[in-house]
Amino acid sequence: MTSANESIMEAKKLMDQGIALVWEAGNPQEGLAVIEQAIQQQPEFFSDHFVAMNTKGCALLSLERYEEALTIFDQALKIQKNPYDAHTAQKNKALTLLQLEKYEESVEWYEKALEWNEKVIKDISQNWCNRGYALYCSKNYDEAIKSNDKALEYTPKNGLIFYSKACCYSLQNKVELALDNLKKAISLDSEIKKSAKTDSDFDNIRSDERFQAIVGTEFNVEAVQQFFNEALKNYDDQQFVFVGDLGTSVESSIVLPDNVREAYAFYGENFAQPGSFGCVCIYHVSVAGLPTYALEAMAIAGAGKFENWIEIYTEIGEEITCGKLQNKVITWGNQVTVRSDFMGN
Structure with missing residues:
Protein backbone atom coordinates (compact mmCIF):
# COMPACT_ATOMS: atom_id res chain seq x y z
CA MET A 1 0.00 0.00 0.00
CA THR A 2 2.85 2.31 0.86
CA SER A 3 4.65 1.61 -2.42
CA ALA A 4 1.45 2.41 -4.37
CA ASN A 5 1.13 5.76 -2.62
CA GLU A 6 4.78 6.50 -3.22
CA SER A 7 4.32 5.69 -6.90
CA ILE A 8 1.37 8.11 -7.14
CA MET A 9 3.31 10.84 -5.35
CA GLU A 10 6.28 10.36 -7.68
CA ALA A 11 3.98 10.55 -10.72
CA LYS A 12 2.32 13.73 -9.37
CA LYS A 13 5.72 15.40 -8.91
CA LEU A 14 6.63 14.42 -12.42
CA MET A 15 3.33 15.85 -13.71
CA ASP A 16 3.94 19.12 -11.87
CA GLN A 17 7.35 19.36 -13.51
CA GLY A 18 5.84 18.76 -16.94
CA ILE A 19 3.12 21.38 -16.41
CA ALA A 20 5.74 23.90 -15.24
CA LEU A 21 7.84 23.24 -18.32
CA VAL A 22 4.86 23.98 -20.58
CA TRP A 23 3.47 27.06 -18.84
CA GLU A 24 6.38 28.62 -16.96
CA ALA A 25 9.44 27.63 -18.99
CA GLY A 26 7.64 27.84 -22.33
CA ASN A 27 9.04 24.49 -23.39
CA PRO A 28 6.09 22.48 -24.72
CA GLN A 29 8.19 19.74 -26.28
CA GLU A 30 10.08 18.78 -23.13
CA GLY A 31 7.01 19.42 -20.99
CA LEU A 32 4.91 17.08 -23.13
CA ALA A 33 7.48 14.32 -22.76
CA VAL A 34 7.45 14.62 -18.96
CA ILE A 35 3.62 14.74 -18.84
CA GLU A 36 3.36 11.58 -20.94
CA GLN A 37 5.89 9.88 -18.67
CA ALA A 38 3.78 10.73 -15.61
CA ILE A 39 0.60 9.46 -17.30
CA GLN A 40 2.36 6.25 -18.27
CA GLN A 41 3.33 5.66 -14.63
CA GLN A 42 -0.21 6.27 -13.28
CA PRO A 43 -2.71 6.12 -16.17
CA GLU A 44 -5.73 5.50 -13.93
CA PHE A 45 -4.87 8.33 -11.55
CA PHE A 46 -4.52 10.87 -14.38
CA SER A 47 -7.48 9.58 -16.42
CA ASP A 48 -9.76 12.25 -14.94
CA HIS A 49 -7.09 14.88 -14.18
CA PHE A 50 -8.31 17.90 -16.14
CA VAL A 51 -5.24 20.12 -15.71
CA ALA A 52 -2.93 17.36 -16.89
CA MET A 53 -5.10 16.58 -19.91
CA ASN A 54 -5.62 20.21 -20.88
CA THR A 55 -1.91 21.02 -20.53
CA LYS A 56 -1.03 18.06 -22.72
CA GLY A 57 -3.48 19.33 -25.34
CA CYS A 58 -1.98 22.83 -25.21
CA ALA A 59 1.53 21.41 -25.62
CA LEU A 60 0.40 19.47 -28.69
CA LEU A 61 -1.30 22.61 -30.03
CA SER A 62 1.92 24.61 -29.61
CA LEU A 63 3.82 21.90 -31.46
CA GLU A 64 1.24 22.12 -34.30
CA ARG A 65 0.12 18.53 -33.73
CA TYR A 66 -3.45 19.64 -34.21
CA GLU A 67 -5.27 16.35 -34.73
CA GLU A 68 -3.72 14.90 -31.58
CA ALA A 69 -4.53 18.09 -29.67
CA LEU A 70 -8.15 17.91 -30.81
CA THR A 71 -8.46 14.37 -29.46
CA ILE A 72 -7.01 15.41 -26.11
CA PHE A 73 -9.32 18.44 -25.77
CA ASP A 74 -12.31 16.19 -26.47
CA GLN A 75 -11.15 13.98 -23.60
CA ALA A 76 -10.72 17.06 -21.40
CA LEU A 77 -14.30 18.10 -22.14
CA LYS A 78 -15.53 14.71 -20.93
CA ILE A 79 -13.77 14.98 -17.57
CA GLN A 80 -14.29 18.69 -16.82
CA LYS A 81 -15.88 19.21 -13.41
CA ASN A 82 -16.84 22.89 -13.40
CA PRO A 83 -17.85 25.69 -15.80
CA TYR A 84 -14.36 27.19 -15.89
CA ASP A 85 -12.79 23.89 -16.97
CA ALA A 86 -15.49 23.47 -19.62
CA HIS A 87 -14.85 27.00 -20.90
CA THR A 88 -11.09 26.37 -21.05
CA ALA A 89 -11.49 23.16 -23.05
CA GLN A 90 -14.08 24.77 -25.34
CA LYS A 91 -11.88 27.71 -26.31
CA ASN A 92 -8.84 25.44 -26.79
CA LYS A 93 -10.85 23.11 -29.00
CA ALA A 94 -12.15 26.10 -30.96
CA LEU A 95 -8.59 27.34 -31.54
CA THR A 96 -7.46 23.88 -32.64
CA LEU A 97 -10.34 23.64 -35.13
CA LEU A 98 -9.40 27.08 -36.43
CA GLN A 99 -5.83 25.88 -37.05
CA LEU A 100 -7.26 22.86 -38.86
CA GLU A 101 -9.29 25.28 -41.04
CA LYS A 102 -12.54 23.76 -39.83
CA TYR A 103 -14.08 27.19 -39.57
CA GLU A 104 -17.75 26.40 -39.03
CA GLU A 105 -16.96 24.00 -36.19
CA SER A 106 -14.54 26.54 -34.74
CA VAL A 107 -17.24 29.21 -34.69
CA GLU A 108 -19.64 26.81 -32.96
CA TRP A 109 -17.17 26.07 -30.18
CA TYR A 110 -16.16 29.71 -29.77
CA GLU A 111 -19.83 30.56 -29.29
CA LYS A 112 -20.04 27.98 -26.51
CA ALA A 113 -16.95 29.45 -24.87
CA LEU A 114 -18.33 32.97 -25.19
CA GLU A 115 -21.51 32.00 -23.33
CA TRP A 116 -19.36 31.42 -20.27
CA ASN A 117 -17.48 34.67 -20.87
CA GLU A 118 -20.72 36.63 -20.98
CA LYS A 119 -21.95 34.98 -17.79
CA VAL A 120 -18.71 35.80 -15.97
CA ILE A 121 -18.83 39.38 -17.20
CA LYS A 122 -22.39 39.74 -15.91
CA ASP A 123 -21.41 38.17 -12.59
CA ILE A 124 -18.50 40.56 -12.17
CA SER A 125 -20.70 43.51 -13.07
CA GLN A 126 -23.37 42.38 -10.61
CA ASN A 127 -20.78 42.04 -7.85
CA TRP A 128 -19.67 45.63 -8.43
CA CYS A 129 -23.32 46.71 -8.47
CA ASN A 130 -24.02 44.91 -5.20
CA ARG A 131 -20.95 46.48 -3.64
CA GLY A 132 -22.19 49.85 -4.83
CA TYR A 133 -25.61 49.23 -3.32
CA ALA A 134 -24.06 48.36 0.05
CA LEU A 135 -22.08 51.61 -0.10
CA TYR A 136 -25.22 53.51 -1.10
CA CYS A 137 -27.07 52.06 1.91
CA SER A 138 -24.14 53.19 4.06
CA LYS A 139 -24.57 56.68 2.55
CA ASN A 140 -21.06 56.49 1.11
CA TYR A 141 -22.21 57.88 -2.21
CA ASP A 142 -18.81 58.73 -3.71
CA GLU A 143 -17.57 55.17 -3.32
CA ALA A 144 -20.91 53.80 -4.51
CA ILE A 145 -20.54 55.81 -7.72
CA LYS A 146 -17.01 54.47 -8.21
CA SER A 147 -18.29 50.93 -7.75
CA ASN A 148 -21.02 51.53 -10.31
CA ASP A 149 -18.43 52.90 -12.73
CA LYS A 150 -16.50 49.63 -12.40
CA ALA A 151 -19.70 47.72 -13.14
CA LEU A 152 -20.20 49.80 -16.28
CA GLU A 153 -16.79 48.68 -17.55
CA TYR A 154 -18.28 45.20 -17.89
CA THR A 155 -21.88 46.03 -18.82
CA PRO A 156 -21.87 49.56 -20.30
CA LYS A 157 -25.46 49.34 -21.54
CA ASN A 158 -27.08 48.50 -18.21
CA GLY A 159 -29.58 51.27 -17.51
CA LEU A 160 -30.00 50.30 -13.86
CA ILE A 161 -26.37 51.13 -13.15
CA PHE A 162 -26.79 54.64 -14.53
CA TYR A 163 -29.98 54.88 -12.46
CA SER A 164 -28.05 53.98 -9.31
CA LYS A 165 -25.52 56.68 -10.11
CA ALA A 166 -28.32 59.19 -10.68
CA CYS A 167 -29.75 58.39 -7.24
CA CYS A 168 -26.38 58.94 -5.58
CA TYR A 169 -25.80 62.22 -7.37
CA SER A 170 -29.30 63.42 -6.51
CA LEU A 171 -28.77 62.64 -2.83
CA GLN A 172 -25.55 64.68 -3.01
CA ASN A 173 -27.54 67.48 -4.64
CA LYS A 174 -25.36 67.26 -7.75
CA VAL A 175 -28.28 68.10 -9.99
CA GLU A 176 -26.60 68.16 -13.40
CA LEU A 177 -24.91 64.80 -12.89
CA ALA A 178 -28.11 63.29 -11.50
CA LEU A 179 -30.13 64.43 -14.50
CA ASP A 180 -27.47 63.33 -16.99
CA ASN A 181 -27.25 59.81 -15.55
CA LEU A 182 -31.02 59.52 -15.23
CA LYS A 183 -31.40 60.48 -18.88
CA LYS A 184 -28.85 57.81 -19.87
CA ALA A 185 -30.63 55.22 -17.71
CA ILE A 186 -34.02 55.86 -19.32
CA SER A 187 -32.53 55.86 -22.82
CA LEU A 188 -31.27 52.33 -22.14
CA ASP A 189 -34.34 51.09 -20.26
CA SER A 190 -37.60 53.02 -20.58
CA GLU A 191 -39.17 51.12 -17.65
CA ILE A 192 -36.83 53.02 -15.33
CA LYS A 193 -38.96 56.11 -15.89
CA LYS A 194 -41.73 54.63 -13.70
CA SER A 195 -39.35 54.07 -10.80
CA ALA A 196 -37.93 57.57 -11.05
CA LYS A 197 -41.39 59.11 -10.70
CA THR A 198 -41.84 57.75 -7.18
CA ASP A 199 -38.25 57.27 -5.94
CA SER A 200 -37.64 59.46 -2.89
CA ASP A 201 -33.98 59.76 -3.86
CA PHE A 202 -35.12 62.35 -6.39
CA ASP A 203 -37.30 64.39 -4.03
CA ASN A 204 -34.84 67.27 -3.98
CA ILE A 205 -34.91 67.64 -7.78
CA ARG A 206 -38.50 66.56 -8.43
CA SER A 207 -39.72 70.12 -8.97
CA ASP A 208 -36.97 70.78 -11.51
CA GLU A 209 -38.56 71.16 -14.93
CA ARG A 210 -35.69 69.20 -16.48
CA PHE A 211 -36.43 66.24 -14.22
CA GLN A 212 -40.12 66.42 -15.10
CA ALA A 213 -39.27 66.48 -18.79
CA ILE A 214 -37.01 63.43 -18.46
CA VAL A 215 -39.49 61.26 -16.54
CA GLY A 216 -42.54 62.52 -18.42
CA THR A 217 -44.41 64.29 -15.63
CA GLU A 218 -45.04 67.43 -17.63
CA PHE A 219 -48.69 68.38 -17.26
CA ASN A 220 -51.09 67.97 -20.18
Missing part, protein backbone atom coordinates in the same frame (compact mmCIF):
# COMPACT_ATOMS: atom_id res chain seq x y z
CA VAL A 221 -54.60 68.81 -19.08
CA GLU A 222 -56.13 68.02 -22.48
CA ALA A 223 -54.90 64.44 -22.35
CA VAL A 224 -56.31 64.04 -18.84
CA GLN A 225 -59.67 65.46 -19.88
CA GLN A 226 -59.83 63.16 -22.88
CA PHE A 227 -59.24 60.05 -20.81
CA PHE A 228 -61.70 60.97 -18.08
CA ASN A 229 -64.42 62.06 -20.49
CA GLU A 230 -64.12 58.83 -22.45
CA ALA A 231 -64.30 56.78 -19.27
CA LEU A 232 -67.27 58.62 -17.77
CA LYS A 233 -69.49 59.27 -20.78
CA ASN A 234 -71.55 56.07 -20.52
CA TYR A 235 -72.35 56.34 -16.82
CA ASP A 236 -75.21 58.87 -16.76
CA ASP A 237 -76.94 59.05 -13.37
CA GLN A 238 -74.86 56.19 -11.97
CA GLN A 239 -73.42 56.88 -8.56
CA PHE A 240 -70.14 55.44 -7.45
CA VAL A 241 -67.23 56.21 -5.18
CA PHE A 242 -63.79 56.69 -6.64
CA VAL A 243 -60.74 56.24 -4.39
CA GLY A 244 -57.11 55.73 -5.29
CA ASP A 245 -53.48 56.56 -4.77
CA LEU A 246 -51.91 56.91 -8.20
CA GLY A 247 -54.59 54.55 -9.42
CA THR A 248 -53.36 51.58 -7.39
CA SER A 249 -55.12 51.67 -4.02
CA VAL A 250 -58.81 50.91 -4.52
CA GLU A 251 -60.82 49.55 -1.61
CA SER A 252 -62.48 46.21 -2.29
CA SER A 253 -65.86 47.45 -1.05
CA ILE A 254 -65.97 50.15 -3.68
CA VAL A 255 -67.45 49.53 -7.11
CA LEU A 256 -65.52 51.37 -9.78
CA PRO A 257 -65.94 50.73 -13.52
CA ASP A 258 -62.79 49.27 -15.08
CA ASN A 259 -62.45 51.95 -17.71
CA VAL A 260 -62.68 54.66 -15.06
CA ARG A 261 -59.92 52.99 -13.08
CA GLU A 262 -57.83 52.77 -16.23
CA ALA A 263 -58.33 56.46 -16.92
CA TYR A 264 -57.39 57.34 -13.37
CA ALA A 265 -54.34 55.10 -13.52
CA PHE A 266 -53.29 56.80 -16.76
CA TYR A 267 -53.67 60.18 -15.11
CA GLY A 268 -51.78 59.12 -12.02
CA GLU A 269 -48.95 57.47 -13.90
CA ASN A 270 -48.42 60.23 -16.43
CA PHE A 271 -49.28 63.44 -14.66
CA ALA A 272 -49.44 63.10 -10.87
CA GLN A 273 -46.45 64.29 -8.91
CA PRO A 274 -45.43 61.77 -6.20
CA GLY A 275 -44.80 63.50 -2.92
CA SER A 276 -47.39 66.19 -3.49
CA PHE A 277 -50.36 64.04 -4.37
CA GLY A 278 -52.20 61.81 -1.91
CA CYS A 279 -55.59 60.80 -3.27
CA VAL A 280 -58.58 62.22 -5.05
CA CYS A 281 -62.08 61.06 -4.15
CA ILE A 282 -65.36 61.64 -5.94
CA TYR A 283 -68.37 60.98 -3.74
CA HIS A 284 -71.79 60.16 -5.22
CA VAL A 285 -71.12 61.57 -8.63
CA SER A 286 -74.02 62.23 -10.93
CA VAL A 287 -71.82 61.72 -13.95
CA ALA A 288 -74.05 63.54 -16.39
CA GLY A 289 -73.48 66.69 -14.36
CA LEU A 290 -69.74 66.35 -13.89
CA PRO A 291 -68.29 69.40 -15.66
CA THR A 292 -65.09 69.41 -17.66
CA TYR A 293 -63.58 72.05 -15.39
CA ALA A 294 -63.92 69.62 -12.47
CA LEU A 295 -61.78 67.09 -14.28
CA GLU A 296 -59.34 69.80 -15.21
CA ALA A 297 -59.12 70.98 -11.62
CA MET A 298 -58.65 67.45 -10.33
CA ALA A 299 -55.84 66.86 -12.77
CA ILE A 300 -54.10 70.11 -11.95
CA ALA A 301 -54.48 69.43 -8.23
CA GLY A 302 -53.02 65.98 -8.66
CA ALA A 303 -50.09 67.42 -10.56
CA GLY A 304 -49.26 69.55 -7.54
CA LYS A 305 -50.00 72.85 -9.27
CA PHE A 306 -51.88 74.31 -6.29
CA GLU A 307 -52.07 77.89 -7.51
CA ASN A 308 -53.73 76.82 -10.76
CA TRP A 309 -56.00 74.48 -8.83
CA ILE A 310 -57.31 77.24 -6.59
CA GLU A 311 -57.51 79.69 -9.47
CA ILE A 312 -59.90 77.53 -11.49
CA TYR A 313 -62.38 77.20 -8.66
CA THR A 314 -62.05 80.84 -7.69
CA GLU A 315 -62.91 81.88 -11.22
CA ILE A 316 -66.12 79.84 -11.26
CA GLY A 317 -67.17 81.24 -7.90
CA GLU A 318 -67.35 77.93 -6.03
CA GLU A 319 -66.81 77.61 -2.32
CA ILE A 320 -63.26 76.74 -1.29
CA THR A 321 -62.51 75.38 2.17
CA CYS A 322 -58.77 75.14 2.36
CA GLY A 323 -56.27 73.98 4.93
CA LYS A 324 -53.00 74.98 3.27
CA LEU A 325 -51.76 71.52 2.35
CA GLN A 326 -54.45 69.09 3.39
CA ASN A 327 -58.20 68.56 3.39
CA LYS A 328 -58.88 70.90 0.50
CA VAL A 329 -62.60 70.61 -0.08
CA ILE A 330 -64.48 71.89 -3.11
CA THR A 331 -68.27 71.76 -3.39
CA TRP A 332 -70.63 72.85 -6.15
CA GLY A 333 -74.34 72.53 -5.50
CA ASN A 334 -75.44 69.24 -3.95
CA GLN A 335 -74.07 67.34 -6.88
CA VAL A 336 -70.35 66.76 -6.56
CA THR A 337 -67.80 66.92 -3.79
CA VAL A 338 -64.13 66.49 -4.57
CA ARG A 339 -61.70 66.06 -1.72
CA SER A 340 -57.96 66.06 -2.30
CA ASP A 341 -55.62 65.04 0.50
CA PHE A 342 -52.20 66.47 -0.19
CA MET A 343 -48.76 65.52 1.07
CA GLY A 344 -45.68 67.65 0.65
CA ASN A 345 -45.76 71.15 -0.63
